Amino acid sequence: MITLEKRPQPSRVWTFATPVLAVVLTMICGGLLFAALGQNPFVTIRTIFLDPLFSEFAWFYRPQLLIKGAPLVLIAIGLSFGFRAGIWNIGAEGQYIVGAICGAAVGLAFYPTESFMIFPLMVIAGALGGFIWAMIPGVLRVKFGTNEILVSLMLVYVAEQLLASMALGALRNPEGRGFPGSRNLTQYPSATSWINEGVGMHWGVVFAFIAVIFAYITLSRHIFGFHVRLSGQSPRAAKFAGVNPGLLVLICMGISGALAGLAGLFEVAGPAGQVSIDFNVGYGFTAIIVAFLGRLHPVGILLAGGLMALTYIGGEIAQSNLGLPGAAIQLLQGMLLFFLLAVDVLTNYRVRPKHKVAT
């Protein structure tokens, strides 16, 4: 028999080791799953985790990792502030959508004028859109004590309806023969977020890296980072330290909303290209997994975003090359979060063999 003994302090070693352990466990159980599906588990795991990086066509997949990872990292960084402080913005998907709509609307309003001013304006509009959408649950919580988890989540569905109405109405491409969807922003040089499509570079990738650095410095060196951490660990102590809880909620919601809005804008003006009814593919929700997989730590989030992108792209390769069902890949991604939460116990508890007591 084994027993769990609570650690006085969360283990530092295990804090860093658990994500790695979770990945290894996922690979083992995933391998068993693939074997049960009649695949060679080693080939499958290699296809998913290594082929995007080292295969014959890695020159194509590596840039794709940046494209797929950038919005995840950008959104997850924003979420990590709130999550550390116990403020649960679950609606990043909605803020991502509204950011994309606002940013794209600004760009489309200028069409077909060419100017270097257009893209910066779109960036501001995108961030502002996400910010305002996040302020709704933020202000409601501060003023009326509503639950920001519910309100932010519900606003995702509102945002989806707004997106559909924009794609069908105000932002519809007038030359699109009545089909829904806006003009393609990648074909409008002043409005595209691409820097170099061949190497997967768009401004979202740049901003994701900047956000990681900015978050790292803020959390470790700035008094605001201290307040955020303190509020999460001990709200009472935070109050004594002079933290205004209402303001903290607004700032954390605002940061996550603005970053999600930015991610949406960069996506719509680059990889996605247009405002369409089903523009959002769940980055806002997947980013929650990324944030926790990365231990709410900026560098961890960067790595976790990369890993998540890897499973997406490797998963597609496995589907088309090995004939693996799509659901098996989703199962693998789910397993990752499951194992992460499961092995988390090692961070806070010590595992000990139980001594038999003689009777």
Add this chain to the structure above:
Amino acid sequence: MTMKTLLAGATLALGLATGAAADGHEPVTVGFVYVGPVGDGGWTYEHDQGRLAVEEAFGDAVETVFVESVPEGPDAERVMTQMALQGADLIFTTSFGYMDQTIAVAEKFPDVMFEHATGYKRADNVSTYSARFYEGRAVQGHIAGQMTESNIIGYIASFPIPEVIRGINSAYLHAKEVNPDVEFKIIWAYTWFDPAKEAEAATVLIEQGADVILQHTDSTAPQAAAQAAGNVVTFGQASDMAEFAPFPRVSSIIDDWAPYYVARTQAVIDGTWESTDTWDGIGPGMVGIGEITDAVPAEVKASAEALVETLRSGEYHAFSGPINKQDGSAWLAEGEIADDGTLAGMDFYVEGLTAEIPQ
């Protein structure tokens, strides 16, 4: 630019490789990109049946690959690129929302042939194909109008694109023809495949008094919801959905892609493939009408079968004048038949429908 150069290089290499394939040493590879899971029991299921028919027809001479549940956006572009890189010679992209991505990828791989379902953009190596589902809708409307007792027919629509609007119009015209009091209630689900949303839409329609449910979404969830309600009639969509026969499913529209897929694959093998636009209906067999069950009164069944025959022979067109638009303005005069151009871009309801197309 770099991307293009790189890809051009890769295509060149692939061109050489496929050149070798033409000698008969290597099988021709046919790729399929699916919007839903192959087990959706509807749209994607039928495309996959087409893929299996290709495998059966050519045996070892052809290899097929597929990726399921690919979101319409940058992910689709990556999946297509990956298929082309891995040596696919012919790629079927089976959802309207893959249109821009298909064109973009096709531009980078001039030696790979693409076939885009239900779109309107073509290129030298991109064909489009679709089926005249509205002919099947006419039969549905004809049966539905006589089956309803509440005179309320529920319609689960996906996206307000011409194909879906055409279906609603065709079903309504033929329901009204046999039952002047009939009323359509339309719910826009904004999805092609989402069993939960589809079931919810069906339930709402049933609660609003609908005793016939027509669906333009791909899952069998509405069938199950109707079955639970007990006295609600449904029709199989895209696939026969015979597991719900003889009641609630009383008939179905079946998409039969197999002959087309086999013919197009043969054309690639023979080197006779050309960019075309195919729009086939009941006559050529791309649209099939599933067995009308005995839950339908014999005289209704007989007249429905007669309608199928006139559509098959081309004697009757589902949009034959006089037809007015919703606002009362004339569209087709007595004896006039709708032209394909107007049908392809249909963005208006016909007279009598009370709902509005979402903007």
